Amino acid sequence: MAQKDIAKILVTGPFAAGKTTLIRFVSSEQLLSKDVKATDALSRFKAMTTVGLDFGILHVDDDLDVHLFGTPGQSRFNFMWKVLSRGALGTIFLIDSSSQRAIDEGKKMYKYYRGKSDDPIVIGATHRDKEDARDLDALADELGAQDANMIPCDPRNKEDSKMLVLALLEDVMRDEADDELEEEALDDFELM
Amino acid sequence: MSKESDKKQKTSSFKHLGVLRKALSKAHTGEIIYKTEREEDGQIIVTTGDLINDDETLHALEKLLTESIANCELITERIDEELENSTPPMVLTRAMNDIHWDAETLEELKKTFAKLPPIDVKMMPLHRYGYSDGLTYLMLYQESLKDEHFTTVKFFNECPAYTTLEQQIKVLVLGYCLGLINPQVSLKGKTKGAASSRRMSMASRILDKIRGM
Structure with missing residues (x-):
């Protein structure tokens, strides 16, 4: 029997941004997610945090599965992202836009990731309903991600979770497309 | 004159937006020259697909975007391989903020x-x-993203009531002129x-x- 193709998508970002929830919504099956009581300084912010990996599989068709890896939300686990990112289509970077602590951590993580890879990355700005939520400009400035594709979202909403994956995939396709074809197509795109 | 020809005369043409799109989405250096139906002339200097961010260009752009345009053309001196600046000209977003x-x-x-293909x-x-309505x-x-065959008609239909038609049209004009809106075929051909x-x-x-x- 022929083996299925596997596409990889990484979901990363600081703690309590919604990574586990996003993977749950876009997976056909979720295999690993070990939430334990946070014991370090993060416990003030989130009672449970993911240890190890979140992992979900989305069955696309008979020949293709997507593996979704959620990396732990602490920068000391950055090394896992480096290993996991090999051959990935791209990365979804979630960040709690209302938490200074998450933004500080996110800045370190984002800098690390951008230094290691040019693959597409989409930033999902979460917790938009909180009073302290930064506007997108300020958040991009603080993260050092001014030119990134940043989308406000609530991963608890399935449509928002899907939106982030769709945005990443569009970026992947745009990266892979032949620019010449785009130019040809432009010529036939006139307002009549 | 018949009613039909009256009607034809009143139907606006927006081909000048295509001229602006061409100038900005490829690395043209030259001039956009236009004449309004009130016989006013205008010109906009284009440098490697970018525009000068000054009041003169702003006023010329505002006129181009809001008046009935009788004739508009791009006089190209040269086309470089790459755009001078891959970000939108600020003068265009300024103009879009102000016009009605x-x-x-x-x-x-x-x-x-609505006639554009997907x-x-x-x-x-x-x-x-510099564009004030990034949310629209x-x-x-x-x-x-949600729709494989997304059209502008669907956009008009799906937009919530709190966005005005002008807000919707402005993002379409801006996206079109900057080459951010493209025919769907552009992503699915040769790689x-x-x-x-x-x-x-x-x-x-x-x-x-x-x-x-």
Whole structure:
């Protein structure tokens, strides 16, 4: 029997941004997610945090599965992202836009990731309903991600979770497309 | 003159937006020269696909975008390989912030954009380049992601009531002129090589799957 193709998508970002929830919504099956009581300084912010990996599989068709890896939300686990990112289509970077602590951590993580890879990355700005939520400009400035594709979202909403994956995939396709074809197509795109 | 020809005379043409698009989405250096139906002339200098951010250019752009244009052409001195600046000209976003169309022109623009084939929308944080209504553009982008055959007609229909027709038209005009809105075929043809083709194929199938979830 022929083996299925596997596409990889990484979901990363600081703690309590919604990574586990996003993977749950876009997976056909979720295999690993070990939430334990946070014991370090993060416990003030989130009672449970993911240890190890979140992992979900989305069955696309008979020949293709997507593996979704959620990396732990602490920068000391950055090394896992480096290993996991090999051959990935791209990365979804979630960040709690209302938490200074998450933004500080996110800045370190984002800098690390951008230094290691040019693959597409989409930033999902979460917790938009909180009073302290930064506007997108300020958040991009603080993260050092001014030119990134940043989308406000609530991963608890399935449509928002899907939106982030769709945005990443569009970026992947745009990266892979032949620019010449785009130019040809432009010529036939006139307002009549 | 017959009623039909009266009607034809009143139907606006927006081909000048295509001229602006051509000048900005490729690295043209030259001039956009136009004449309004009130016989006023205008010119906009283009340098490697970019515009000068000054009041003269602003006023010329505002006139081009709001008046009935009788004739408009791009006189190209040269075309470079790459754009001078891959970000939108600030003078264009400034102009878009300020201009207004009357109800009749808005309807004409709506009809004109509704004729476009299915589109792809490229994400651009327009608010970072001076455009005040980045949220409506984000809405356009998000709606386009959901639908494999997304059209401007669907955008008009799906937009919530709190966005005005003018807000919707402005992001379409801006996206069109900046080359952020393209025919859908542009992403699904030839790729850069075998590896690209494989990634493209996978991404395309996953897109279809997730849209259907």
